[in-house]
Amino acid sequence: MKILGVSAHYHDSAAALVVDGVPVRAIQEERLSRRKGDAAFPLAAIEWCLDDAGVAPEDLDAVVFYEKPMLKLERILVTALRAFPRSWRTFPQAMRNTLGEKAWVKGIIASRLGVSPRRILFAEHHRSHAAAAFLTAPTREAAILTADGVGEWTTLSVGRGVKRDDGACAIELLRELRFPHSLGLLYSAFTAFLGFEVNEGEYKVMGLASYGTPRFAEQVRAMVKRTPDGAFALDLRWFEHHTTARRAWSARFVEAFGPPRPPHVPVDLATPDGARWADVAASVQRVLEDVLVDLARALRAETGLRDLCLGGGVALNGCANARILREAGFERVLVPPAPGDAGCALGAALYADRIHFGRPDRPVPDHAAWGNVVDPLELERVAREDGLRVEEAEDDRAVLEGVADALARGCLVGWMDGRLELGPRALGNRSILAAPDRAETRDRLNREVKYREEFRPFAPAVPAELAERYFVLPPGGVRLARFMSGVFPVRPEWRARLAAVTHVDGTARVQAVDRETSPRFHALLAAFGRRTGVPVLLNTSFNRAGEPIVARAVEGYSTFRRSGLDLLVAGRCLVSKERAAGGALEEAVS
Numbered sequence: 001m002k003i004l005g006v007s008a009h010y011h012d013s014a015a016a017l018v019v020d021g022v023p024v025r026a027i028q029e030e031r032l033s034r035r036k037g038d039a040a041f042p043l044a045a046i047e048w049c050l051d052d053a054g055v056a057p058e059d060l061d062a063v064v065f066y067e068k069p070m071l072k073l074e075r076i077l078v079t080a081l082r083a084f085p086r087s088w089r090t091f092p093q094a095m096r097n098t099l100g101e102k103a104w105v106k107g108i109i110a111s112r113l114g115v116s117p118r119r120i121l122f123a124e125h126h127r128s129h130a131a132a133a134f135l136t137a138p139t140r141e142a143a144i145l146t147a148d149g150v151g152e153w154t155t156l157s158v159g160r161g162v163k164r165d166d167g168a169c170a171i172e173l174l175r176e177l178r179f180p181h182s183l184g185l186l187y188s189a190f191t192a193f194l195g196f197e198v199n200e201g202e203y204k205v206m207g208l209a210s211y212g213t214p215r216f217a218e219q220v221r222a223m224v225k226r227t228p229d230g231a232f233a234l235d236l237r238w239f240e241h242h243t244t245a246r247r248a249w250s251a252r253f254v255e256a257f258g259p260p261r262p263p264h265v266p267v268d269l270a271t272p273d274g275a276r277w278a279d280v281a282a283s284v285q286r287v288l289e290d291v292l293v294d295l296a297r298a299l300r301a302e303t304g305l306r307d308l309c310l311g312g313g314v315a316l317n318g319c320a321n322a323r324i325l326r327e328a329g330f331e332r333v334l335v336p337p338a339p340g341d342a343g344c345a346l347g348a349a350l351y352a353d354r355i356h357f358g359r360p361d362r363p364v365p366d367h368a369a370w371g372n373v374v375d376p377l378e379l380e381r382v383a384r385e386d387g388l389r390v391e392e393a394e395d396d397r398a399v400l401e402g403v404a405d406a407l408a409r410g411c412l413v414g415w416m417d418g419r420l421e422l423g424p425r426a427l428g429n430r431s432i433l434a435a436p437d438r439a440e441t442r443d444r445l446n447r448e449v450k451y452r453e454e455f456r457p458f459a460p461a462v463p464a465e466l467a468e469r470y471f472v473l474p475p476g477g478v479r480l481a482r483f484m485s486g487v488f489p490v491r492p493e494w495r496a497r498l499a500a501v502t503h504v505d506g507t508a509r510v511q512a513v514d515r516e517t518s519p520r521f522h523a524l525l526a527a528f529g530r531r532t533g534v535p536v537l538l539n540t541s542f543n544r545a546g547e548p549i550v551a552r553a554v555e556g557y558s559t560f561r562r563s564g565l566d567l568l569v570a571g572r573c574l575v576s577k578e579r580a581a582g583g584a585l586e587e588a589v590s
């Protein structure tokens with residue numbers, strides 16, 4: 001049975017193909033269209049998945065959309081009518097957006113793919129999140145918590161999942177919280193208030209939080225009224241997200257936290273405003289963590305289960321995830337590499353397979369690499385045409401040794417290996433790598449490659465079996481660090497040697513690299529460790545600020561040429577910024 005999952009029209013569209021119960025391809029539209037966070041109907045992603053797997057649209061047994069558009073339309077209508085007349089501006093805009101595409105998804109899928117409307121299914125949005133988290137996880141039974149901004153109505157759900165011995169799967173929903181009460185929208189309101197782009201800037205709020213003290217936590221808590229079942233309700237006097245699309249916060253917000261940050265004003269922590277914004281970030285981060293820990297703790301008590309699967313965009317918050325692991329009583333917290341809406345394409349397809357069609361469970365490979373393979377020959381051709389020196393290593397070992405040498409010398413390396421990752425994190429397949437020991441490396445990366453704010457930390461990658469030597473991990477921490485889903489303290493004795501990846505508060509978003517699923521990246525860490533004594537590398541996504549992560553060799557090459565990277569690697573092909581005829585290349589063009 002061949003099932004295509006599709007997520008689209010909100011943020012970060014994606015397609016995923018599941019064949020006989022196992023994912024075979026998945027990719028985000030932005031990686032192909034090269035428009036960051038592309039929300040368009042993911043025609044390129046769909047075409048690529050089908051083409052690369054050799055499946056024709058007419059062979060598809062089902063196409064599953066990751067939400068129910070009519071439910072979403074209902075929410076927008078009801079919300080707008082409730083808030084009338086304040087909503088009069090939002091109303092036509094929301095109607096246009098929704099009626100323009102969302103409500104007619106069936107027609108779009110049917111006409112663009114030539115698939116019979118009878119084969120088009122819709123999975124509820126938080127069911128897609130829950131499926132993406134639970135059905136891909138190596139567990140037979142787990143509690144499930146999903147939290148995001150909003151889907152149709154649901155903004156948070158708790159439940160449990162089971163894969164029975166006969167292969168039958170079930171995802172049971174225990175409770176849900178509905179719009180406008182939303183942890184995701186709470187965090188997004190602060191993201192916008194702090195001058196960052198919603199759906200993009202949430203990471204920046206978390207990074208900034210480490211520089212502040214949560215002195216506004218009481219005020220944030222006042223807007224999140226707790227309910228007896230461990231959930232909460234937002235005090236809507238603080239917000240406007242339910243009445244207007246123009247602004248998420250109300251005048252009361254500004255009274256409590258002071259003026260918002262205009263997006264063009266840099267965050268200078270030495271100024272009173274900069275320090276205040278960091279304190280506001282620290283405060284909302286603290287309250288988000290407290291609420292999630294309480295919800296998870298209640299869910300643990302209720303279900304008695306040992307594993308917790310987390311889904312939804314909120315599960316990208318590595319500080320919150322680590323606190324849940326430490327404090328909620330679960331033995332393992334399992335977060336998929338793409339817990340956000342892109343991962344819902346995969347979740348929706350698996351949900352249809354296991355639950356709608358009732359087909360038996362199949363183990364899902366425990367990695368993120370479902371995208372295109374990088375072609376070293378393409379890199380070689382592009383580099384030669386451009387006149388750069390290309391070195392063809394003799395074998396894999398020579399590649400690893402050569403790259404480890406360059407890294408130990410302080411080079412910034414663009415590393416492309418195997419299939420592109422699904423989700424926002426580069427996990428060693430489309431990564432920029434560097435030695436982790438010097439803060440100057442971090443600054444050089446920010447300045448010459450990434451062009452981004454200095455308060456955002458870089459992540460370390462370490463062989464999973466050695467992670468505890470360098471980082472303070474609670475039981476279950478290595479698992480949470482598999483896809484960089486948790487933030488943990490760097491052991492104090494290693495902080496100087498890991499200066500480029502240690503955040504201001506002594507923590508790091510660790511990636512514990514598994515030898516079996518990432519053998520080449522694991523071997524590279526080991527080769528680097530043989531040279532420097534510390535098998536840890538700085539690993540950041542291979543892109544420049546505002547651009548999607550590179551997918552193909554040609555995009556890697558273009559990023560390499562427009563930035564301060566020193567070496568570019570794909571397969572056995574190594575490209576440096578030397579002219580083929582010898583002599584140094586002119587400064588990289590940006």
Ligand SMILES: [Fe+2]
Pocket residue numbers: 125129148149150151312313340341
């Ligand atoms: Fe979502």
